[in-house]
Amino acid sequence: MQYRGTETLARITVDGVHHAEYLEGTHLLTAGSSGAWCFRPTQVREDIAPTADTSPRRQVNPEPPLVLADPSGGITTVDMDGVLAAADFDDDSVHLGVEHDPWTRTYRDSPAPAGYVLQRTKSWIYLPLDAAPNRVRLDDHPRSNAAGSWHTSEYADVTYNERHRRKRAVAEGIRWHWGMTDKRSNVLLVRAYRDNSRMPELELRLPGVHVAAGAAHGDQLWLLAHYAGSGKATRALMQLTAGQIEPRILTATDDLDVSSWCRPVAPEPPDHASYIRYCVRKLHGRRFSPLMHDVQAEFVGDWPYGRLHVRFKHDDYKELILVARLRLYDEQGQRLDDVTRYVPTELMEQADTRAYPDRSHAVNGVLYV
Known part of the structure; x- marks a missing residue:
């Protein structure tokens, strides 16, 4: 799961948080046996010649558009043949929308x-969801042509997402989907499909019910x-x-005592x-x-x-080791801005202008800058 509003991905087991990873600006797409697939949309700029x-x-991509978080820990960057412009998924595979060679140019006089x-x-x-490649090549996996503008289910009708994509649970051959029939009806629609059937085995309409989360096991849905x-x-x-x-109705959760299952807050961010x-x-x-x-x-x-x-050496300070000390968190433990985005420029400008403390401030051959 990805912590809402953060770049933290956590693997949750029955014993709690197993480990967490920093997503490096990507967002969780889906997960399989090989790990969690995380995607960063690439802005494909119009090329007019x-x-x-x-x-x-x-096409310059300063950050990787696709990464795979290993179940045991660690992040793998997945390289692509071409430009990764879109991504989607289903129960079996990750769908990667790629723009690649061959190319053509068409004349346009307006706009x-x-x-x-x-x-x-x-x-x-x-x-495949269970794949773990370091690079995705065009002919290594099944491929189909994509015409027109990129379109994924992320932009489909809201009720479609609720019923078939965003809220679902799968267990032992039964697929459960649920969501509101529309924005104004206040009726929850629940459907159960067995195996690859397109016809629901069960369809329920529950007025006045709103679901926060769901999980399936066997032929049951909670x-x-x-x-x-x-x-x-x-x-x-x-x-x-x-x-x-x-x-x-199993139990009203307002009066449910979960204190024995609560765990103390970790002393540091999980990632x-x-x-x-x-x-x-x-x-x-x-x-x-x-x-x-x-x-x-x-x-x-x-x-x-x-x-x-x-730590680094400088041509004009050959007798010293220079060290820049960078804070990553504030006093309350909140993460500061990503230092990798602005510190390279600061260190370059500092090095080129020699904007360092006087050599007399060095201690045992180390000058803190």
Whole structure:
């Protein structure tokens, strides 16, 4: 699951949070046995040229558009043949919308500017959920042509998403889908499909019921629901069974004692270690200026007061090791802005202008900058 409003992905087991990863700007798409697939949409800019044979501009992607979070921990960047412009999924595969060669250009005189507009070939690549590639090549997996503008179920009708995509549970050959019939009806529609059947084995309409979450096992579905019962709004755990037309109210959750199942809040963000690895990977060994050499990055200390130390040599300070100490969290433990996005520019400008403390401030050959 991805923590709402964050870039933190957590793997949850019956024992609680197993581990967490920093998503590096991507968002959870879906998950399979090989891990969680996370996607960052690529903005494909219009390419207009003065002639029909002008080569396409190089598409620059500063961040990976597709990553795979391993169930045991760690993030793998998945490279692509072509430009990844869209992504979707179903029960068996990840659908990758890719723009690739061959390409053509078509003349357009309006809207301005006039010129030859690039048109790449568009394809959907169907990658099995259990795959774990380091690179996706066009001919390694089933592929189909994609015409027109990119379209995924993310932009489909809201009620379709609720019934068939966004709210669902699968268990032992039975697929459960639920959602409101429309925005104004206040009626919950629940359907159960067996195996690959397109006809529902069970269809229930439950007026006044709103579902927060659901899970399936065997031929049963459990829904954490909010409904109007006994003249007042009630939160309850509901159980539905395929083949039975009446739901069963197991317990009202308002009075449910869950204290024995609660766990204390972790002393640090669950993805702290993953975030540190991300920052180190982005900065370690990178020359921010031609004057800098032997750049090393490591995290020193503990959350939240530890700092990321970037150590390097400078051509004009050959007798010293220079160290920039970067804070990643504030005093309350809240994560600060991603240092990898602005620190490279700051270190470059500092190196080129020699804006460092006087050499007399060095301690044992180390000058903190």
